[in-house]
Amino acid sequence: MAVVAREIANDVAEDERREFAEAGPGPAPADPEFEAKLREKLWRMLRRRLGRAPEGERLDRAGRKGEPPRA
Amino acid sequence: MSQPSPVAVTVPVSVATPECAPASGRRAQERAARRAAAPWEDDREIVREILGGSRAHFDKLYDAYFPRVYRFALKRLRDPGEAEDVTQEVFVTVFRALHTFQGDSSLLVWIFGITRNKVNRRFRRPRPRMESIEGEALEVPNEEAATDHTVDARRILDRCQHAIENQLTPLQRRIFHLKHLRRQSIRTIAGSLGKSEDAIKANLYRMRRAIAAAAPGLEQLLDA
Numbered sequence: 015m016a017v018v019a020r021e022i023a024n025d026v027a028e029d030e031r032r033e034f035a036e037a038g039p040g041p042a043p044a045d046p047e048f049e050a051k052l053r054e055k056l057w058r059m060l061r062r063r064l065g066r067a068p069e070g071e072r073l074d075r076a077g078r079k080g081e082p083p084r085a
Numbered sequence: 086m087s088q089p090s091p092v093a094v095t096v097p098v099s100v101a102t103p104e105c106a107p108a109s110g111r112r113a114q115e116r117a118a119r120r121a122a123a124p125w126e127d128d129r130e131i132v133r134e135i136l137g138g139s140r141a142h143f144d145k146l147y148d149a150y151f152p153r154v155y156r157f158a159l160k161r162l163r164d165p166g167e168a169e170d171v172t173q174e175v176f177v178t179v180f181r182a183l184h185t186f187q188g189d190s191s192l193l194v195w196i197f198g199i200t201r202n203k204v205n206r207r208f209r210r211p212r213p214r215m216e217s218i219e220g221e222a223l224e225v226p227n228e229e230a231a232t233d234h235t236v237d238a239r240r241i242l243d244r245c246q247h248a249i250e251n252q253l254t255p256l257q258r259r260i261f262h263l264k265h266l267r268r269q270s271i272r273t274i275a276g277s278l279g280k281s282e283d284a285i286k287a288n289l290y291r292m293r294r295a296i297a298a299a300a301p302g303l304e305q306l307l308d309a
Contacts, residue, residue, distance in 0.1 A: 016238075018265045019245045023304050026297045027201070029290065034153050034197045041163075044155045048169050052176065053147055057140065060180045066138055 124149060129188040136184055146192070147176070154200050161204050161301070171203045178203070201304060208301040241300045248299035257292045260285060 125131050125145060134142035154175050159168035178199050186195065249261060259278065263269045271289075275282045297303050 016242060019242055019300075019303070021265060022245070022293055022296055025289075026293050027304050029293060030157070030201065031194070031197055034157050034200070035193055041156070041159050042165070044151070044159075044169070044172070045165070049151060049155075052169075052173055053144070053151075056147070056176050056180055057143055059177070060135070060143065060183075061138070063181065064136065064138055 128186075128192040132183055132186050132188075132192070150179075150192075150196050151176075154196065157197075157200050158204050162207060167207060171200070171207065174203045175200050205302045205304055237302065241302055244300035245296055245303070248296045252295050252299060253292055257288050257295075260288050261292060264289065 131142050131146055135146060151172065155168055155172045158171040158175075159165060162168050162171065175196070179196055186192070249258065253261060256278075260274060263274045263277070264271070269277075271282050271285050274280075275285045278285070
C-alpha cells in the first residue's frame with residue numbers, strides 16, 4: 015500500500031504543479047484589500063532586508079531615524 | 086500603484102483531465118502554462134532586478150504569483166482566512182530567500198514547492214498562529230514542529246485505503262487494481278475494460294483527486 019500511495023502522491027503532485035502553473039479559475043478571488051496590504055508589507059520587508067529605507071523615509075542621508083543628518 | 090495582474094489576461098487552460106490531451110496538445114498546454122506563469126524572459130533577471138530594488142519587477146512577480154498561491158491554498162483549505170495566512174507565509178518565505186535563488190529550477194517550481202509545503206503543514210499539526218497583517222512585523226511561524234512523521238504517514242495510508250475502498254466507483258476500483266497492483270498500461274486497461282484510453286485517464290485523474298482530498302498531506306509520503 016505504501017508504494018502505491020507514494021505513486022499516487024507523485025501523480026497528485028504532478029497534477030497540482032500543472033494546475034498551479036496554469037492558474038485556472040479558483041474558488042473565489044482574494045480580498046483586494048488583503049492583496050494590496052500584503053504587497054506593501056512585503057515591499058517594506060524587502061526594502062529593509064536590502065538595507066534600503068522604506069519609501070518615504072530618507073535614511074540614506076540622515077542616518078538613523080531621529081539622528082541628525084551626517085555631513 | 087501596481088500594474089494590473091498579468092495573469093488576469095491569460096486564458097486559463099482546463100485541468101479537468103489533463104491526461105486526456107494528446108501528447109502534442111499537452112506539450113502545447115505546458116508551453117502556454119510556462120508563458121502564463123512567467124510573463125518575463127528570464128527568472129534570474131527578474132530576481133536580480135528585485136534584489137536591486139526595482140519596485141516594478143517586485144510587482145510583476147507578486148502579480149504573477151499571488152493569484153496562484155492564494156487559489157491553490159483556498160482550494161485545499163477551503164477557508165479564506167487560512168488561505169490568506171498561507172499566502173502571507175509563502176511570500177514572506179519567497180522574499181526572504183530570494184537572494185538564494187540560483188535559477189537551477191524555475192521560479193514557478195520553487196514557489197509551487199513552498200506553497201505546497203505551507204499548505205501541507207496546515208494539515209500536519211495544530212494551526213500556526215499568524216501575526217496580523219496589520220502588525221509591524223511579518224513573521225513566519227517557526228518551521229520546527231513536534232511532528233511524528235511515522236504516525237502521520239500511517240494515518241495518511243489509512244485514509245488512502247479508506248478512500249479506495251469507500252469513495253471510488255466500482256469502475257475506478259477496477260482501474261486502480263489493474264494500474265497499480267497489476268501494473269498494466271493504460272492501453273491494456275482500456276482494451277480489457279472496453280473503454281477508451283482517455284476514459285481511463287480521466288478516471289485515474291478523478292480517482293487521484295478523490296484520494297488526495299480524503300488524505301490531506303498525501304505528498305508527505307514523497308518525503309518519507
